[in-house]
Amino acid sequence: MFRSKKILNFKVDAKSAIPAYEQIKRAVKLAIISGYLEEGDQLMSLRELALKLAVNPNTIIKVYDQLETEGFIYSRPGAGYYVKVDQAKILPRRHDLFQEITREYISKALQLGYSGEDMSKEISNLTSENMLIPGRKDRTDD
Amino acid sequence: MLKKECLEAIKKLLESLLILIVIPLAIVWDKLVAHNGWPYADIFKGGYIATLVIYAVYAGATIFLPERRDRAFEYLFSLPLTRSQIVMAKVLPRFVILVILFLLSAVFIGHGVLASGIIFILLFFGAASLSIAVNSIILNLVGVSFLFAAFQPCFNVLSYLLSKLGLKFPSVLAFIFAQLCSALLLLIPLWLAFWLTFKKLDVKPIRLQMKTYYSILLPSLAGLAAFILLFYKKSMSWIIAR
Amino acid sequence: MIEIEGLSFSYGKTMIFRDFSLRIPKGQVCLITGINGVGKSTLLRLMAGVLRPAKGEIRFDPNMGADPRAKIGFISDVLSLYESLTIAQAIDFHKSVYALPSFDDSLIRHTKIGHDKKIKELSTGQRTIFHLSLVLSIEPEILLIDEIIHSIDAYLRKVFLEQIVQLLLKRPVTVVMVNVNFHDIEHLVERVILLKSGEIAVDENIEELKAKVKKIISGSRPEFLNILSQIDYSDHSEFYVYPCTDDLKEKIEGEIVDLNLTEIVSAFIGGEYA
Numbered sequence: 327m328f329r330s331k332k333i334l335n336f337k338v339d340a341k342s343a344i345p346a347y348e349q350i351k352r353a354v355k356l357a358i359i360s361g362y363l364e365e366g367d368q369l370m371s372l373r374e375l376a377l378k379l380a381v382n383p384n385t386i387i388k389v390y391d392q393l394e395t396e397g398f399i400y401s402r403p404g405a406g407y408y409v410k411v412d413q414a415k416i417l418p419r420r421h422d423l424f425q426e427i428t429r430e431y432i433s434k435a436l437q438l439g440y441s442g443e444d445m446s447k448e449i450s451n452l453t454s455e456n457m458l459i460p461g462r463k464d465r466t467d468d
Numbered sequence: 469m470l471k472k473e474c475l476e477a478i479k480k481l482l483e484s485l486l487i488l489i490v491i492p493l494a495i496v497w498d499k500l501v502a503h504n505g506w507p508y509a510d511i512f513k514g515g516y517i518a519t520l521v522i523y524a525v526y527a528g529a530t531i532f533l534p535e536r537r538d539r540a541f542e543y544l545f546s547l548p549l550t551r552s553q554i555v556m557a558k559v560l561p562r563f564v565i566l567v568i569l570f571l572l573s574a575v576f577i578g579h580g581v582l583a584s585g586i587i588f589i590l591l592f593f594g595a596a597s598l599s600i601a602v603n604s605i606i607l608n609l610v611g612v613s614f615l616f617a618a619f620q621p622c623f624n625v626l627s628y629l630l631s632k633l634g635l636k637f638p639s640v641l642a643f644i645f646a647q648l649c650s651a652l653l654l655l656i657p658l659w660l661a662f663w664l665t666f667k668k669l670d671v672k673p674i675r676l677q678m679k680t681y682y683s684i685l686l687p688s689l690a691g692l693a694a695f696i697l698l699f700y701k702k703s704m705s706w707i708i709a710r
Numbered sequence: 711m712i713e714i715e716g717l718s719f720s721y722g723k724t725m726i727f728r729d730f731s732l733r734i735p736k737g738q739v740c741l742i743t744g745i746n747g748v749g750k751s752t753l754l755r756l757m758a759g760v761l762r763p764a765k766g767e768i769r770f771d772p773n774m775g776a777d778p779r780a781k782i783g784f785i786s787d788v789l790s791l792y793e794s795l796t797i798a799q800a801i802d803f804h805k806s807v808y809a810l811p812s813f814d815d816s817l818i819r820h821t822k823i824g825h826d827k828k829i830k831e832l833s834t835g836q837r838t839i840f841h842l843s844l845v846l847s848i849e850p851e852i853l854l855i856d857e858i859i860h861s862i863d864a865y866l867r868k869v870f871l872e873q874i875v876q877l878l879l880k881r882p883v884t885v886v887m888v889n890v891n892f893h894d895i896e897h898l899v900e901r902v903i904l905l906k907s908g909e910i911a912v913d914e915n916i917e918e919l920k921a922k923v924k925k926i927i928s929g930s931r932p933e934f935l936n937i938l939s940q941i942d943y944s945d946h947s948e949f950y951v952y953p954c955t956d957d958l959k960e961k962i963e964g965e966i967v968d969l970n971l972t973e974i975v976s977a978f979i980g981g982e983y984a
Contacts, residue, residue: 469803469806469807471806472803534792534794535792537794538791538792538793538794538795538830539788539790539793540790540791540792540793541790542755542760542786542788542790543786543790543791543792545759545760545761546758546759546760546779546782546784546786546790547779547807547808548777548779548780548807548808549807550777667762668762670721670761671755671760671761671790
């Protein structure tokens with residue numbers, strides 16, 4: 327069950343009002359919900375993450391503890407933290423995220439003056455031409 | 469800390485030895501200009517004594533020079549060293565070198581010098597105790613000069629009083645004992661003031677912290693002056709009578 | 711652990727602290743902030759044993775030994791060192807005073823600071839890193855850092871912070887930082903203490919502080935809240951309030967905006983200048 331660690335390209339925003347632990351938690355959750363991190367993927371160790379983000383190690387401990395309690399990850403003593411994909415939990419959240427993104431797109435497009443019909447046409451065009459940019463899934467910015 | 473202070477002490481010695489340059493200059497002066505016919509030996513002895521005096525004052529006055537110059541007081545006080553350890557480490561190597569130089573003078577100059585050893589103790593410890601009270605070496609020198617000037621009257625009065633107590637003058641031991649007492653009379657208030665101030669010394673700025681220092685020193689010296697004046701006439705007539 | 715009780719201290723005639731008390735548990739990363747001149751650096755120096763309290767006591771863990779300074783790493787805002795010494799000489803001196811068996815100079819080598827250079831010849835950044843490596847070499851239980859982080863270049867700043875995180879990963883070190891700029895260190899900090907006139911005005915965990923201090927954008931003044939400071943515009947005002955608890959939030963007419971630490975502290979300090 328060896329998988330290479332996927333890179334979570336993420337930085338804690340110092341200027342944000344959202345506490346660091348919350349930002350990190352959201353980033354990991356998003357990566358799991360969006361499917362970028364899959365069942366069994368190993369997360370960065372506490373040490374690596376604390377150093378990479380330059381945050382208090384206690385913060386990382388808190389994040390991993392909370393994620394474990396919420397059922398997103400599990401720990402193997404002495405062997406690190408791994409992703410747990412509970413479809414029952416993930417799917418509705420994935421759907422929520424999808425709706426949120428869609429709503430955002432729609433409101434922005436409406437602001438620009440495009441109608442629902444314009445949007446449907448544009449979406450069909452882009453998806454049929456396989457304009458999906460490969461590797462898009464690896465962006466995990468909030 | 470001790471190793472660094474030893475190196476500092478040696479540095480000060482070498483700097484003091486620069487005064488020895490005066491020896492060849494004095495020789496040249498004498499030979500070419502003054503024609504006094506000073507013997508080389510005398511010029512050398514004079515130079516040696518000068519070096520000894522200069523070292524005593526210079527080494528004493530500069531015990532905190534590295535800290536002042538390098539702004540290192542904060543670092544020094546954050547080290548796990550007590551204030552006593554710090555003062556000890558600074559004073560000891562310099563004092564040891566002073567003692568060695570002084571004992572060597574007996575070799576180079578003659579045993580007679582030994583009787584005046586206490587003066588050098590006065591100069592050195594006086595300068596050291598003033599090292600935090602004044603900012604420059606010149607001012608320190610001024611202070612030490614006052615001490616030196618006060619020493620003789622002090623010595624006279626004490627010799628007189630000690631003779632009254634039964635001490636037999638003029639014996640060498642009585643002489644040295646009287647000198648020691650005079651030096652202590654001058655040094656004790658100075659060192660008390662120094663120690664009480666240094667124990668609580670704040671990193672900045674030093675000049676604002678001299679309240680304790682002067683509040684001990686000035687009354688002590690005033691008292692001492694009064695004490696000397698009280699017995700001065702009597703002591704002078706006693707000396708003349710001898 | 712640092713325990714301050716009944717501390718009084720004056721600079722000449724000015725009383726900086728009177729009957730001041732503070733307890734910092736072991737392993738906590740604490741930020742002390744406030745306006746310039748309020749006594750932050752003085753407090754740090756008192757903790758470091760550089761200054762002696764006029765009254766009161768500062769206590770540490772008994773396992774720190776007879777002279778706790780042996781286990782306190784202190785970096786002053788002036789980076790006080792014997793600057794006439796070379797790096798090598800300074801390391802020797804430091805080793806001998808702290809009786810260290812060895813000295814790990816990897817940090818110095820990593821930042822390419824030559825051993826023959828005199829300390830006064832170093833740049834501020836290099837001197838800071840050197841000072842840090844001296845302080846880390848004593849394996850401190852307590853780390854006291856005064857306001858030096860933002861005067862060094864971005865790369866060395868990163869190196870500096872990395873070293874702190876590494877230290878925290880190794881041991882529960884109590885860290886007290888004095889800062890007025892927080893961008894880089896904000897995420898290391900667990901507790902924020904704001905000093906005002908020699909007293910503790912605010913003492914909260916950073917997350918609670920962020921939850922309780924909010925900016926209200928409104929046309930009307932929320933009188934039921936404690937307003938730290940406000941900025942008036944032509945048709946509305948911004949009110950910085952603390953504490954903004956959930957029950958009070960419902961009564962607010964206007965927009966509630968979250969704030970980062972810089973904005974929060976600014977709001978507290980701004981109130982002092984009003």
